[in-house]
Amino acid sequence: MSTTLAELSRARVMVVGDVMLDRYWTGPVQRISPEAPVPVVRVRADQVRAGGAANVALNLASLGARVHLLGVVGVDEAARQLRAAVEDAGIVAEWIVSDTLPTITKLRVLSRNQQLLRMDFEEALGSGGGFDRVALRAAFERRLPDCDLVVCSDYAKGTLVDVAALIRAARAAGKPVLVDPKGTDYARYAGATLLTPNVAELEAVAGAAADDADLLSRAEGLRARLGLEALLLTRSEKGMSLLRAARPPLHLPAVAREVFDVTGAGDTVIATLAAALAAGVDLPEACRLANLAAGIVVGKLGTASVSVAELAAALHGQSADETVLDEAALLARVAKERAKGRRIVMTNGCFDLLHVGHVKYLEAARALGDLLIVAVNDDDSVRRLKGPTRPVNPCADRMRVLAGLRSVDLVVPFSEDTPARLIGAVSPDFLVKGGDYRPEQIAGFDIVTAYGGKVVVLDFHDGYSTTGMLARARG
Numbered sequence: 197m198s199t200t201l202a203e204l205s206r207a208r209v210m211v212v213g214d215v216m217l218d219r220y221w222t223g224p225v226q227r228i229s230p231e232a233p234v235p236v237v238r239v240r241a242d243q244v245r246a247g248g249a250a251n252v253a254l255n256l257a258s259l260g261a262r263v264h265l266l267g268v269v270g271v272d273e274a275a276r277q278l279r280a281a282v283e284d285a286g287i288v289a290e291w292i293v294s295d296t297l298p299t300i301t302k303l304r305v306l307s308r309n310q311q312l313l314r315m316d317f318e319e320a321l322g323s324g325g326g327f328d329r330v331a332l333r334a335a336f337e338r339r340l341p342d343c344d345l346v347v348c349s350d351y352a353k354g355t356l357v358d359v360a361a362l363i364r365a366a367r368a369a370g371k372p373v374l375v376d377p378k379g380t381d382y383a384r385y386a387g388a389t390l391l392t393p394n395v396a397e398l399e400a401v402a403g404a405a406a407d408d409a410d411l412l413s414r415a416e417g418l419r420a421r422l423g424l425e426a427l428l429l430t431r432s433e434k435g436m437s438l439l440r441a442a443r444p445p446l447h448l449p450a451v452a453r454e455v456f457d458v459t460g461a462g463d464t465v466i467a468t469l470a471a472a473l474a475a476g477v478d479l480p481e482a483c484r485l486a487n488l489a490a491g492i493v494v495g496k497l498g499t500a501s502v503s504v505a506e507l508a509a510a511l512h513g514q515s516a517d518e519t520v521l522d523e524a525a526l527l528a529r530v531a532k533e534r535a536k537g538r539r540i541v542m543t544n545g546c547f548d549l550l551h552v553g554h555v556k557y558l559e560a561a562r563a564l565g566d567l568l569i570v571a572v573n574d575d576d577s578v579r580r581l582k583g584p585t586r587p588v589n590p591c592a593d594r595m596r597v598l599a600g601l602r603s604v605d606l607v608v609p610f611s612e613d614t615p616a617r618l619i620g621a622v623s624p625d626f627l628v629k630g631g632d633y634r635p636e637q638i639a640g641f642d643i644v645t646a647y648g649g650k651v652v653v654l655d656f657h658d659g660y661s662t663t664g665m666l667a668r669a670r671g
């Protein structure tokens with residue numbers, strides 16, 4: 197994976213969209229105003245950062261990618277500051293200057309690392325007015341040959357009023373287009389390669405979802421209607437879900453260690469995806485990197501980016517135990533193993549207190565093929581199955597214990613009531629359960645037998661059970 201990160205510097209990406217200046221006034225609050233019940237901030241620091249599409253460009257540059265940025269600014273001090281922030285980062289920028297509109301500026305007042313107030317200085321660019329659309333289009337087409345991929349970062353301010361034409365031009369030139377969308381007119385994005393709406397953005401256009409399954413089916417419906425190769429739904433603290441044609445959704449749980457400020461996490465997601473895809477990384481792996489990067493950026497205050505070193509450290513931390521993987525990493529690994537002709541065996545369960553029965557059945561399962569994957573119910577799904585007193589051990593510990601067994605090659609968590617979706621995504625040669633099931637009772641039976649895989653029930657060894665161990669321990 198470190199090779200992949202080094203390769204991000206090969207990526208050449210064009211970002212076009214609503215650029216803005218993020219300004220932060222920071223200082224202590226020691227009193228309430230005598231004039232009104234409001235805190236008085238004694239401003240000690242005035243900082244500026246590139247925001248919106250310019251933040252996407254900065255995130256790309258920070259990952260080592262070569263970036264061209266195209267955006268609209270006014271004739272003002274904010275434009276000067278924004279240009280400096282962008283150009284100092286080594287980004288090649290082309291500015292369409294409007295003499296009637298101000299540079300979009302978001303001024304946040306902070307005290308003790310908390311936003312007290314945000315003030316927006318902006319006028320809608322509107323449909324047609326305010327800037328030279330022909331110049332923007334010409335600059336876009338001029339720069340297309342020099343990039344591998346295009347990012348459209350839409351904050352609905354008007355820069356992307358002609359986004360449909362930009363997407364057509366890029367696709368005609370064979371360049372993938374990633375779009376961070378806004379608004380309700382998604383027909384404009386038809387034919388793009390991938391969209392990255394968050395849940396609110398998706399629901400604004402596809403309707404409110406009743407539950408998770410409904411949300412994913414609305415997302416898939418939108419993907420299909422717009423003719424996108426993929427849709428990556430970002431889901432804040434729930435991570436992200438990738439939807440592609442004829443594949444089960446791929447879920448990536450959030451990986452943040454500590455959440456500080458989620459501003460701009462979506463910019464980091466699309467920038468990391470763009471850098472990885474432009475460098476030739478496959479889509480599930482690119483999403484995994486984007487999810488990791490977003491998990492780092494939400495731990496920082498204000499609009500921020502992630503460096504290759506930070507990403508490498510997070511990757512290293514995650515892969516310290518190469519056996520326990522998230523779903524995206526698992527699928528990438530399965531593809532590689534299958535290409536080597538390995539026969540994949542898969543089983544699933546809670547594995548709360550491991551006992552000899554488990555160990556023997558896992559050894560027998562492993563003997564059926566070349567690689568054994570164990571899918572482990574996460575804590576909520578154990579509680580739903582076995583009641584509020586279980587599991588005794590948290591999911592991370594249960595997975596780590598399994599990873600220590602010689603028979604177990606890979607371990608992955610799952611959160612649904614059954615692993616059927618995950619089994620479909622892995623498509624093992626053998627699906628195995630221990631116990632007195634009939635094969636057709638096993639979750640995933642229909643899926644596995646439909647493609648010619650085998651479902652095997654292995655004997656459980658009498659006298660061993662987690663419930664029995666617990667009863668004995670309680671006397």
Ligand SMILES: Nc1ncnc2c1ncn2[C@@H]1O[C@H](COP(=O)(O)OP(=O)(O)OP(=O)(O)O)[C@@H](O)[C@H]1O
Pocket residue numbers: 393394395429430431432433434435436450451452455458459460461462463465486487488490491494
């Ligand atoms: N509270 C959180 N805890 C952990 N991870 C988070 C949290 N919020 C966001 N993330 C990470 O950031 C990604 C993008 O967040 P989100 O879905 O909120 O996007 P967004 O609304 O487009 O962001 P923004 O508009 O602030 O740029 C998520 O998919 C997840 O990886």
Ligand SMILES: O=P(O)(O)OC[C@@H](O)[C@H]1O[C@@H](O)[C@@H](O)[C@@H](O)[C@@H]1O
Pocket residue numbers: 216218246247248249251302351459460461462463499
């Ligand atoms: O869309 P509205 O709220 O008008 O403007 C965008 C802001 O909410 C922020 O968005 C974040 O993602 C970042 O891009 C940050 O730079 C930007 O200021």
